[in-house]
């Protein structure tokens with residue numbers, strides 16, 4: 258998917274909501290455990306109930322790998338379901354990969370060719386040659402970790418090197434990489450006060466902003482400092498939406514939470 262198509266979809270739905278599909282079998286409604294594939298059954302029901310409110314879905318790989326082959330099969334079925342039924346929706350494999358070049362090439366092949374996601378999250382720590390194999394794919398997007406939502410973000414990401422914070426260096430240097438136009442960046446909603454500085458460095462880039470909902474980030478602050486002329490934001494919530502109810506009404510409850518966020522977003526557009 259091109260960035261332009263994503264922007265069109267944001268405008269059409271008046272939403273920049275990304276729903277995190279972080280499926281935990283201990284948290285899903287227990288009646289689904291009787292299904293042949295409870296993870297896919299959960300995802301399909303959530304997608305059916307919320308696809309008109311969201312422009313992106315983000316399964317986090319940990320929640321699938323944790324269930325071995327069954328989990329990976331459910332992930333495959335989920336991305337196929339999205340691509341077949343909702344090709345206008347942007348898909349994010351939240352895998353936080355990155356390795357030496359030839360290994361990154363295989364990760365890119367897995368997520369962009371085999372699974373056919375629109376984007377993948379990548380850690381910048383191993384540098385240019387670990388990220389460029391992802392960037393080589395046309396109309397696919399590499400979402401680089403810049404300033405993450407967790408407390409540990411302050412361990413390294415905000416440390417200064419030659420007078421400049423590491424996350425700023427990541428933003429500045431990565432822009433110059435081959436096919437740097439295919440980059441987006443992760444900035445945690447809990448770090449909204451940093452967004453003005455971030456926008457000075459990457460005014461045009463899309464930002465994936467996780468951390469509203471369960472982690473307590475403020476949508477208002479994120480919009481105030483992070484929005485650009487193309488909106489430029491995908492705001493993710495997982496637990497706050499998908500586990501709104503643990504009962505048989507889980508899909509309606511998820512849709513109600515997603516609608517609440519979508520309506521708040523529409524007011525900022």
Ligand SMILES: O=C(O)c1cc(=O)[nH]c(=O)n1[C@@H]1O[C@H](COP(=O)(O)O)[C@@H](O)[C@H]1O
Nearest residue numbers: 317378405406445467470471472494495496
């Ligand atoms: O890359 C991410 O998506 C990510 C980066 C970050 O800084 N913080 C963060 O929470 N995430 C992911 O975003 C999701 C947040 O989920 P909730 O806190 O349940 O809304 C999880 O899948 C996290 O792994």
